[in-house]
Amino acid sequence: MNRQSKVIDVASAADLVSDGDLVAIGGIHAHAAPMPIIRELARAGRRNLRLLPNVSAGLPVEVLIAAGTVAEVYTAYVGLEDFGLAPAFRAAAENSTIVVHDVDEPFTIYGLKAAAANLPFMPLPHGHEATGTRSLSPELFRTVVDPYSGNEHVAIPSMRPDVGIVHAPRCDRFGNVFFDGPIYQDDLILRASRTAIVVTDEIVPDDYAASGRHKEVTVPSFMVSAVVALPFAAHPTSSAGHYRRDERMLEEYVRSPEQWMARYVSEPQDHHQYLERVGVERLVGTLRVDFQARADRSQA
Amino acid sequence: MTETCTTSELMTVTLARGLRNEEWGACGANSQIPMAAFQLARLTHAPDLNWLSGGGGAINSAAPLVKSTADPVTLDSAEHSFRLEDIVDFELGGWRKAPTVGIFGGMQVDRHGNVNMVGIGRDYPKLRVRGPGTVGLVFAAYFTRTMIFVQRHDKRIFVDEVDHVSAPGRTAARREFCDPHSDGPQLVVTPLAVLDFGDDDMLRIKSVHPGHTPDEVRERTGFDLPSSTPGEVPLTPSPTDEELTMLRERVDPGGVLRRLRLD
Numbered sequence: 001m002n003r004q005s006k007v008i009d010v011a012s013a014a015d016l017v018s019d020g021d022l023v024a025i026g027g028i029h030a031h032a033a034p035m036p037i038i039r040e041l042a043r044a045g046r047r048n049l050r051l052l053p054n055v056s057a058g059l060p061v062e063v064l065i066a067a068g069t070v071a072e073v074y075t076a077y078v079g080l081e082d083f084g085l086a087p088a089f090r091a092a093a094e095n096s097t098i099v100v101h102d103v104d105e106p107f108t109i110y111g112l113k114a115a116a117a118n119l120p121f122m123p124l125p126h127g128h129e130a131t132g133t134r135s136l137s138p139e140l141f142r143t144v145v146d147p148y149s150g151n152e153h154v155a156i157p158s159m160r161p162d163v164g165i166v167h168a169p170r171c172d173r174f175g176n177v178f179f180d181g182p183i184y185q186d187d188l189i190l191r192a193s194r195t196a197i198v199v200t201d202e203i204v205p206d207d208y209a210a211s212g213r214h215k216e217v218t219v220p221s222f223m224v225s226a227v228v229a230l231p232f233a234a235h236p237t238s239s240a241g242h243y244r245r246d247e248r249m250l251e252e253y254v255r256s257p258e259q260w261m262a263r264y265v266s267e268p269q270d271h272h273q274y275l276e277r278v279g280v281e282r283l284v285g286t287l288r289v290d291f292q293a294r295a296d297r298s299q300a
Numbered sequence: 301m302t303e304t305c306t307t308s309e310l311m312t313v314t315l316a317r318g319l320r321n322e323e324w325g326a327c328g329a330n331s332q333i334p335m336a337a338f339q340l341a342r343l344t345h346a347p348d349l350n351w352l353s354g355g356g357g358a359i360n361s362a363a364p365l366v367k368s369t370a371d372p373v374t375l376d377s378a379e380h381s382f383r384l385e386d387i388v389d390f391e392l393g394g395w396r397k398a399p400t401v402g403i404f405g406g407m408q409v410d411r412h413g414n415v416n417m418v419g420i421g422r423d424y425p426k427l428r429v430r431g432p433g434t435v436g437l438v439f440a441a442y443f444t445r446t447m448i449f450v451q452r453h454d455k456r457i458f459v460d461e462v463d464h465v466s467a468p469g470r471t472a473a474r475r476e477f478c479d480p481h482s483d484g485p486q487l488v489v490t491p492l493a494v495l496d497f498g499d500d501d502m503l504r505i506k507s508v509h510p511g512h513t514p515d516e517v518r519e520r521t522g523f524d525l526p527s528s529t530p531g532e533v534p535l536t537p538s539p540t541d542e543e544l545t546m547l548r549e550r551v552d553p554g555g556v557l558r559r560l561r562l563d
Contacts, residue, residue, distance in 0.1 A: 028355045028370045029329060055384060056329050056355050056370070056435060077417075079432030081330045082367045086432070093419075093430040100425060102418055104434040104466075109388040125392050127441035129477035132465035133434050136424060181372035182356045185384035240372035288373075 005173040006227045007203065010271060013228045014040035016195050017163050019047045020071075024112070024193055025060050026166030026186035029081045030245040033060040033237040034167040034199040036230050036271045042067035043266060052112075052161055053078070054185055055105045059237060059253070062088045065098060066261050072099040074140075074159070076108055083250050087257050102136040109185055111159030115192035123153040164193025167234045168218075169241050171200040175224030176209040176217045181240020183218055190219045199228045201242050230271050232283060243286040249278070305539050308333060308557040309547060310509055311449060311489050313539040315403060316340040318447055318487055319349055325401045326352040326391065326443075328436050331369050332556050333449055333489075334403035339365070339551045344543060350398070355436075357382035365552040391439040393479070399444040407431045408462040409448060411502045411523045413469030413485035415440070416462035424464070440467035441474070445483045452563040453490040455522040470501035491562040493517045494536050496528055504528045507536040 014037055017023060027033040038060045041049070048071040053061045056077040064070050066088035078089040092098040103111075110122040123144055128134065134141040134154060144155040166186040170178040177198055179186065190196040209217050233239065236249035253260045268274040275283065305313075315337035319325060323346075327334035331354060338351035339362065353361050354369030358378035366373055375381055382390070389395070391402075406415035407429075417437055419427035440446050446467070450457055468474045470484045478484075488495040488503060493514075496506040505514055506528045514533040518525050527533050539547070547557070 029368055031356070031368070031370055031372060075433045077329070077433040077435040079329075081369075082332075085430075090430045093425070094427060096425070100430070102433060104438040105384070105436045106388050106392060106438060109384050113385060125442070127392075127478045127482065128438060130441045130465075130468035130471070130473040131434070131438050133418075133438065136418065136464065181375055182358070182370065182381055183383040184355065184357070184370075187383060188385055238372055240375070244373070245368065245371070 003174060006175045006224060007173045007229055008226050010036045010040050010228050010230065013037050013197050013226055014044055016197060016226065017041055017046060017049070020050070021162035022050045022052055024161035024164040024189045025051065025053045025057065026164070026184060026189050027060070027234070027237060028054050028056045028182070028184045029058050030236070030250060031182070031238045032167040032184065032186070032234055032240070034165045034197070034233070035060065035235060035237060036199055036228065036233060037165050037197065038063050039265050039274065041069060045069070052108065052159055055108050058086060059250070062086045063261070063265060065089050065092050066257060067265065070098050072101065074101045074103050074108070076104050080250065080254065083254050087254070101140060102133060103140060104133055107140065107156050108159070109188065110156045112185060112188040112192040114156065114158035115160035116188055119158060121155045121157050123155050126153065128154045159192070161189065161193040163195045163197065164189040165197045165199065166190060167199045167239065169200065169239045170202045170204050171198050171227050171229070172204050172206060172209055172221070173227060174206070175221035175227055177219040177224060178204065178216055179218045179240070187219050190223050195225045196223060197226045197228065198224050199230065199233045201231065201233045201239050203229045232275060235278065235283065235286070241288065243288060246282060246286050248282060305544055306558050307491050307509060307562050308560040309539065309544065310536060311491070312336045312340060312547060312557060313543050314489050314494055314536060315447055315449060316344065319346050319401065321346040321348045322398055323401045324350045324398045325403065326439070327369060327403045328354050329369050331403065332365060332367060332560055335369060336365050336547065336551050336557055337403065340543065340547050343546045343550055352382060352387065355384065355387070357384070357387060364554055365556045367556055391436070391442060393442050402439055402443040402446045403449060404437060404440070404446065404467065405448060405450050406437065406466065407457070408459050409450060409457055409488065410459055410462045410469065412471050413448060413488065413497065413503065414462045414465045414471065415448060415467035415469070416464045417466045418464040420463060422463050434466040437467035440484070441478050442482060444481060446485045448485050448488040450488070450490050451560070453492045453517070454520050454563070458521040458523065460523045470497060492520065495525070498526070498528070505533050507534045509536045510538070
């Protein structure tokens with residue numbers, strides 16, 4: 001018998017996400033967002049999703065909120081970095097059409113870490129008490145007494161996503177993941193989530209990982225449930241080693257979010273129609289072609 | 301200095317001079333000025349300074365300055381890359397072997413150096429302006445010391461008391477809950493001036509940038525600002541030729557700082 005491939009199409013991957021699920025989304029800012037599944041979920045009209053996005057989430061959260069799929073967000077940050085505040089998130093929060101749980105980086109990371117380690121919670125070192133964040137989300141930041149010292153500490157609950165979705169530049173069809181650039185929290189998302197999906201730009205050969213590259217496999221195949229392989233799988237966010245973030249797309253979003261949502265999310269029926277709308281010139285413009293130039297410079 | 305520098309370059313040099321050789325530093329998102337300051341300090345007086353480029357995790361990146369702190373290209377010339385898990389473990393005080401310094405900004409800064417990124421309005425969760433969130437500002441409770449930078453100087457940013465404390469300043473809560481070696485904010489660098497703290501843990505004017513006056517700074521600040529020094533408020537020292545050359549040729553050849561919008 002042959003080893004089974006986990007490669008599925010993007011619609012089947014989106015079917016792994018149910019209404020009301022707690023969904024973790026990888027990447028950071030306009031980097032390494034699993035956009036094809038995000039667009040598919042938006043088009044499919046999922047409802048009442050609870051998001052546990054990466055610690056500095058932008059476009060994927062914006063798109064899901066703008067499409068009306070989101071009920072709650074556990075957020076350390078939703079914004080567009082140098083492109084400013086995130087308009088759909090801001091409007092939904094200010095009009096109370098979504099519930100925002102204000103948390104912080106330790107919450108997201110240690111919540112996932114606790115789930116990955118099968119721990120019920122994680123205590124924090126003293127200092128967190130000096131911030132006002134606990135008073136914003138008192139049900140999430142509770143306290144616990146250290147049984148050894150007797151000291152009271154702020155605690156973070158285990159956060160186990162129903163589904164975790166990340167982007168990786170390369171992956172094999174069994175789910176061995178190669179994060180060629182920053183890993184962000186995406187290793188934790190894959191380890192912690194009940195169902196873990198990787199969207200990748202490139203499927204490497206079956207024997208690639210086992211050819212002396214075990215250290216490059218950041219997350220092993222058995223922690224991954226499904227793989228979706230598509231060209232420009234993170235566009236308009238970046239993919240390490242492949243392409244930069246598409247700044248014109250982000251500018252276009254900030255200028256007219258509704259038109260952008262129609263043109264790039266609701267109207268294209270699949271990823272290829274999306275890429276056609278973006279256009280060859282813009283896609284090629286994001287490609288990293290400066291590797292040789294850098295190598296030459298460092299030798300000079 | 302023979303050539304004129306931009307305000308963003310002056311702010312960068314000011315922050316760079318405030319960094320120490322033995323420190324480990326970090327900045328957050330949308331932090332072109334701190335990124336450049338860390339690199340400039342390493343090229344001038346602080347070659348042993350270690351630094352983390354935000355959520356991308358690049359350690360000691362020498363890559364030409366880019367707009368996004370987490371851009372994978374920051375790894376091109378980095379010595380190591382931290383995962384978020386490594387960042388949180390380290391910034392909460394784990395495995396530390398050197399003093400740490402964080403540089404960050406926010407939507408509101410008050411006279412004690414508290415910083416808010418949650419939003420404007422006290423009637424939580426009904427905020428008048430919903431901000432992005434607390435992001436990594438919690439680490440201000442754990443760093444050995446911090447420096448604050450803002451790209452706008454007006455009464456909306458500099459308020460008497462922040463609506464929500466994302467990063468604790470020099471407060472009673474800090475003294476009660478934080479490690480005694482965590483000193484909180486030391487300096488606030490704005491497009492108009494450099495502010496520091498008095499013995500009462502309240503902000504003062506340390507210097508004004510060329511082209512601005514103490515009156516203008518006070519007019520655009522939502523609380524009283526005494527002077528750090530008796531007599532006339534001094535001008536912020538300009539970059540040296542060496543600093544400016546280093547900054548333009550090595551750190552920021554693409555001119556990211558020179559195009560940065562400041563108000």
